[in-house]
Amino acid sequence: MTAVREGTALPSTADPRPRRGRTVAGWSIVVALVLLVSFAALRVAATGPAAQGALDPEGAGEGGALALAEILREQGVDVSVYRSRAEARAAIDQDATLVMTNPYTLTDEALETLMEPAERVVFLSAGTHLLNTLKIGENATGALSEVTPGCDLPEFAEVGSIRADRLFSPADGVQACFRNDEGAAVLVDARSRPRQAVVEGTRLFDNEGLAEDGNAALALALLAQTDRVVWYVPNFADSDIEGETVDTLGSLTPPWVTPAILLLIAAGIAAAIWRGQRFGPLVAETLPVTVRASETMHGRARLTAKAADAQHAGEALRDGARRRLARRLGLAVHAGADDVADAAADRLRVPRGTLQEQLSGPLPHDDAALIELARRLEALEDAVDDSIRSAKDTP
Template identity: 45%
Template sequence: MTTTTATPPERATPDAAPRRGRRIAAWVSIGLALLVIGGIGGAVSAANQWAQRDALDPDSTGPGGTRALAEILRDHGVDVQVARDRTAAAEALATGPATLVLPDAPALSDEALAELVAGAADIVLIEPRARTLELLLPGSAPAGVAPVAPIAPGCDVEDAARAGAVSPGAVYSAGDATGCYPDGDAFGLLVDSSDGGRVAAIDARPLFANEHLTENGNAALAVNLMGRHPLVVWYVPGLGDTDLADTTPSIGDLTPPWVSAVIVLLLVAGIAAGIWRGRRFGPLVAERLPVTVRASETTEGRARLYARAGDPLHAADRLRIGALRRIAALLGLAANAAAPEIADAAAGRTGLDRRAVRGTLIDDIPRGDADLVALSTRLRDLEDAVRAAVRPERNPR
């Protein structure tokens, strides 16, 4: 018979406030983690920018800098002045005959570049690009990279002949200039002398950087090319030193192309997470059912379902699972102990035949209701035997 009892709804559990506090703490932790990740990313990006900025910088002592070459020039009596804007470079060049060391300057227009080099007696291009070569050495252009092995000068330029063989790195087509260090139809050094001045172009990264200056004839070649005059003006261009209009970089210009897509994806994921977690208006409240069903009725109903399905093996499995769980608890085994382990432990504790115990708990397959009833009886007897072996009754005194 079914009994119904009306029970008042339960109030919110008293630990709702701590749960709400834990959720707030979780979101705060996520925010702090994002800030830390962003800070780390910014630091890595800044480190990469400084590493790039140090390349061929005459004040840098890093592997890619050229501080060693600047000091060698000073030891040879050459005054090396580092100019980090074109105004300072032009003022230094105006003091007398000087050599202008010019890296790639993409922030300068063609007119500003021509105005800068006009005051120099000699020009040494240490990072020649196609535009710079076309402006200062017409007909020349980049032509690939030479092999790593040293190459002899192979030209009549005295500065190269005295320096000897080097590994030039990038090579260029000569055009109207004189080419040295040949690699096929291209050359590692271009020299054009006219109107009492000279323009030379060479890839300085594998030759004049601190980590490579002592190799082959690199140092001698650098001093021969740059030390022809008592003053060397080493121009180090920056993004702020420009005459181009609208050159202020935007956030999109300073970030890789994939960053925008990742930001959009993160926003969509954040909105989806907010909808997912925000659909609840408060913590879940546990509420009792208004009807109480006795355990015997639940058991009988499930038994009728098994009987109607005509599947004694499934019913036997349910009986065995319950028996195994109870026997394991009696024997002090772990909750996740395997069925063979429980069967062996039960046989050892009760002294029963091991095969018979394994058949009862695992192997025997019931073919019908009679076999199922017999199996149920054996399971009950085995459980009673284990209980008696584990908890024997004390003899009364």
């Protein structure tokens, strides 16, 4: 029997193995990277189009509306700018016109409360949800050529011609001005109080485009009909959407359900570890046939080409582009073409009607039109990617 000297340290089997330490460190790095990417994605998703100051009455950049506010003041109109809906509502009286861009940061109830004391309300931009809420009309495809008012409203009598980049289809009883066969650029609803007007003025009334055609005259016709203008600027700091209590699966189930589910999950994990250890490590086995994803894609493409179904291929291209654009713009994966077109137009500051035509317009009927659609969709995705990268790089 071998003797061991007193004080001699014996090797411990409890010492951590270097390989296990490297594994734990590697998984820690992966978890940290996942958390960092998730945080960055949430920051990007929470960045709204108004962060660039589109039609901000105090914005001096190309997309601001400081020039329009100053012209109104020169015409004797008192322009008051508010970024709080409570302060804006308190400032509204019978001699004031409430002006705002698309209030995407407010719920329908908050918007109704804000508009309640007003006699006149002018929306300088509108999304699909706002049009449905106001019941004033719908989106229309196409672009507007140079046109005159074409309606009997007296405030537009002295307005010259304009070139709008978005059209609307009016609802029954709504007056449509500056129109052609496809739609109208200005909708005025005088059926009830308050009197509402909707126009896509992102390019018409900003500091860069206000001096073109009859844009300034149209702005005065819409906003200078009263002595005062209460200009509300929607922003996330004044939003009431995040404060809502939304019913979740956890709030609708009894209190004992969640602990029971967690206990079942823990039992399942323990059973999987227990049963998995009995069979030893997994063994990789080569299957008789391996079908690559690229071969499946090429096979479907050949079937589509053989059938000469350009419309089916075009719809597939649009569906993929809509899904990718929705993910990049922070929308739901199954967001509709109108919502994607709204978000992309706000991000790129381009005519909204052109994007809607690409994402939901007529489908191609031949190969040449299909190739052109594919090129335009690819260019749109590249432009959105460049815009997102530029926004991230801007301090």
